[in-house]
Amino acid sequence: MLKRQVRQADGVCFRPQGRGGSLRTSSQHRFLALGLVLVLLALAVAGCGGGSVTVPNVKRLSVDEAKKVLAENNLQAKVTSELLDDQVPKGHVVNQNPRPGEEVGQETLVQLAVSAGSSGVTVPSVLGKDIEQAKTELAALGLQVRVTKTTSVEPSGTVINQAPGAGSTVTPDSRVDLTVSANFDKTSTRTPAATPSPAKSTGYVVAIDPGHQRRGNAEPEPIGPGSSQTKAKVASGTSGAATRKPEYELTLEISMKLRSYLTGKGVKVVMTRMTHDVDVSNSERAQIANRANADLFVRIHADSSTNPSIEGIRTFYPPNSGWTTPIYAKSSLAATIVQQKVAASSHQKNLGTNIHESQTGFNWSKVPVILVETGFMSNPAEDRFLSNPSSQQAIAKGIGEGVMEYLSRTK
């Protein structure tokens, strides 16, 4: 409730005062009469005849409430502008002029700026969707769409990247840039992947996630389905102590070699990214694997330590609890097989397997998932080793052999 704030300003405006009983001469009376005229003239010039008013605060009130409060305070009100505002509901006062607390004459006009509603539209995720469906969803929110086509292993017409990413708040009419998979066959909008498949298809699907991306995204996302706990969507990763190579480059180099190995074995490979300039959060990466109904989701990363002498390769898998309980057994088996094969192939120090708790990219996965930390970029020697194409080939081959053995054992 707003207090009624009308008051007569003491000492400014004329107030009749009783003067009865005082004895004055006629010259004194003439002087008083002249003085009274002068005072009245001054008051007329100052417009102070009705007293002054302290402007009440009507911010955040609805226009009707604001007008009512201002009228009670003997002030005029007029809506003079509308503006987009996230905080103030549509039709409520965002700003006022004169400001609250100012002293003004009665019947002064108070100009009101009123909220036209939220300026923000939350961008949904359209990754993995058909471009026509994505366009429809975004248009329904008043968003513009610009499409860029690129070749990829995803079916033609599939959205493989979007900017801004899901969950971003943008103004209405903003443009969302979509990168859409375009296969060489331009006659059909949804054809099988154009990836050369030299080997007879095995029917297996493996999703590969080259860790990180050029620019991290610090926006929060739930660490698992329905969780109120959040983590940054995706980081840009570590970098090489000797080579200065960013982790996101190394992970894509190794991932592309792993992809070649697996497609050569007749496995369908789904990549979470094929370039560095993407914005795909860790939960979205897991959901790409889910949508592909992958037999295994393989995440490729590189390690970092404050101790530059630490080296070796290791494989993580999710815990036997919470979201990942259903995928624990198979993930654990895949980690064991892959770790043994990759260490044997690359001749790196074998650091074994480990459970990794509370990883967004694990928690959102509904398919068995492992994360291979391919070596320590903080160790100058291992960093140089990791950037060597023949080392990368040995690592990719080792992971690939492990994946194939896992697939055959869980058939």
Ligand SMILES: [Zn+2]
């Ligand atoms: Zn990493």
